[in-house]
Amino acid sequence: MNLLYRIAIAIATLVLPIIGLFSAKVNHFLKGRKGLLKKLADFRSKYPGKLAWFHVASLGEYEQAKPVISKLKKEKPDLLVVVSFFSPSGYDIAIRKPQENVDFISYIPLDRKSWAFDFVTLLNPTIAFFVKYDLWNHHILALKSRKVPTVLFSASFREDQNYFKSDGFFRSVLKKMDLIFTQNEESIRLLKSINYPEAYLAGDTRFDRVNETAKNPKHFLEIESWVEGKKVMVLGSVWEEDMKLLIPLINQKEKYLWIVAPHDLKPEPMEFWARSIQFKSTRYSQKESLEGVNVLFIDNIGMLSSLYQYARIAYVGGAFGKGLHNILEPIGFEIPVIFGALKNHSKFPEAAQSIAQGCGFSISDFESLKNEFAKLQEEEFYGNARSRAKSWMEANLGAADKIVSEVLLNYPLDGR
Known part of the structure; x- marks a missing residue:
C-alpha cells in the first residue's frame, strides 16, 4: 500500500499541471504553491527560533486551531507559529491580513516524499499539530525522522473510516501521532479498538473559538x-x-x-x-x-x-x-x-x-x-x-486549555 501511495502521489504531481490548463481551480491550487520552499527558507533565515507548526486543511480547521494557537502563545510567547493550508480557499482568506499569534502562513506541498522532507527540514519545527484530519504520510515520516512530537487534535472519528477497517497503511499513518485529542467519547472508543495508547478526550475547540467571537x-x-x-x-x-x-x-x-x-x-x-x-x-x-x-x-x-x-x-x-x-x-x-x-x-x-x-x-x-x-x-x-x-x-468550553496543558506536560518545548 505504501508503494501504491507513492505511485499515486507521483502520478498526481504529473497529471495536475495538465488538468490545470483547463481548470482555473486546479491552476490556482498549483500556482499558489510555486516558490513556497523559497519563501519558507527566507522566513526561517530571519526567524530561526523554536517553532510550532499547525497544519489545517482549510478555513474551518484553522478556526478550530485558533484557540490552541492562542493558548500556546500565552504559555510560550517566544515560540514561533507557522500555519500551513492544503486548500486555497482557506489560504487565500488567511493571507489577506496579519493573523493574530501567527508568524508565517504557507501552503503544504503535495505529499511527494522529497518535497515533504525538504519542507519539514526547512521548517525545522519543535512540535507539529494536525487539526481534525488531513494527515499526510510523507510529511509525518519526515517529522518522525527528526523526532518531532506530532499531535492531532479536534479529531472526530467514524467506524467506517479506513483507520478502523483494517490494520494497514492508513492506520499506520494515524498511529504515528504521539498524542491524539478527540472531540467525543466515540472517537476514544475507536482509538482503543486499534490499541492506540495516547488518546485524550478534550472536546471541540470550536466552542472556545465561537465563545471568543x-x-x-x-x-x-x-x-x-x-x-x-x-x-x-x-x-x-x-x-x-x-x-x-x-x-x-x-x-x-x-x-x-x-x-x-x-x-x-x-x-x-x-x-x-x-x-x-x-x-x-x-x-x-x-x-x-x-x-x-x-x-x-x-x-x-x-x-x-x-x-x-x-x-x-x-x-x-x-x-x-x-x-x-x-x-x-x-x-x-x-x-x-x-x-x-x-x-x-x-x-x-x-x-x-x-x-x-x-x-x-x-x-x-x-x-x-x-x-x-x-x-x-x-x-x-x-x-x-x-x-x-x-x-x-x-x-463545552476549555478544550484548548486541556490540549495545551497536556502537550506541555509531555513536551515542555524548552530543549529543542
Whole structure:
C-alpha cells in the first residue's frame, strides 16, 4: 500500500499541471504553491527560533486551531507559529491580513516524499499539530525522522473510516501521532479498538473559538441602526437548496428583517433570489441606505460570524448539499439554530447534539421549516431554547486549555 501511495502521489504531481490548463481551480491550487520552499527558507533565515507548526486543511480547521494557537502563545510567547493550508480557499482568506499569534502562513506541498522532507527540514519545527484530519504520510515520516512530537487534535472519528477497517497503511499513518485529542467519547472508543495508547478526550475547540467571537464581535453601526427594535433572522452559508425553502418563508414574514450570507459569493444567485423575494433587498457592497430594506445580502467574507449577534433565530445552510456549515457560531451568541436534515449525522455530530440539547432544529421541507419557525415565535419556547444554547456552550468550553496543558506536560518545548 505504501508503494501504491507513492505511485499515486507521483502520478498526481504529473497529471495536475495538465488538468490545470483547463481548470482555473486546479491552476490556482498549483500556482499558489510555486516558490513556497523559497519563501519558507527566507522566513526561517530571519526567524530561526523554536517553532510550532499547525497544519489545517482549510478555513474551518484553522478556526478550530485558533484557540490552541492562542493558548500556546500565552504559555510560550517566544515560540514561533507557522500555519500551513492544503486548500486555497482557506489560504487565500488567511493571507489577506496579519493573523493574530501567527508568524508565517504557507501552503503544504503535495505529499511527494522529497518535497515533504525538504519542507519539514526547512521548517525545522519543535512540535507539529494536525487539526481534525488531513494527515499526510510523507510529511509525518519526515517529522518522525527528526523526532518531532506530532499531535492531532479536534479529531472526530467514524467506524467506517479506513483507520478502523483494517490494520494497514492508513492506520499506520494515524498511529504515528504521539498524542491524539478527540472531540467525543466515540472517537476514544475507536482509538482503543486499534490499541492506540495516547488518546485524550478534550472536546471541540470550536466552542472556545465561537465563545471568543461572541465576547468580542465586530460591530457594524449601519446594520445595528437598521435592526434596532426589529426581529432578525440570519441565514448563514446558504445554498440554492436552502433558499428554495427560505424564500417562501421570507415572503410570508414582512415584519422580520433578513440577513442572508450565501456560501457562494457570485452575484448571479443573489440576483436570482432577490427577484424571487417580494420585499426590498440590497447587497451589502451596493447599499446606499438600508431604509425600507427587508433583506440584506452579505456579499463578502469575514462578517458572518459576528452577524449572528443581531439574530433572534439563525438558519445555517449546507445540509442539503455538500455538508452542514458551522452551527456553533450562532450557538455562541445563545441563538437557536435551524438547519436541514442530514443524511449522515456521524459527519456532523454537533447537529444531533444541538437537537438533543434543545437549541438546534432540523427541517426537511417548507412545512417543517414553517413549523419550527412558528414554535420559536412562542416566547416561553424561545427563551428555553436560548437558555439551553447557553448551557450547552458553557459545558463545552476549555478544550484548548486541556490540549495545551497536556502537550506541555509531555513536551515542555524548552530543549529543542
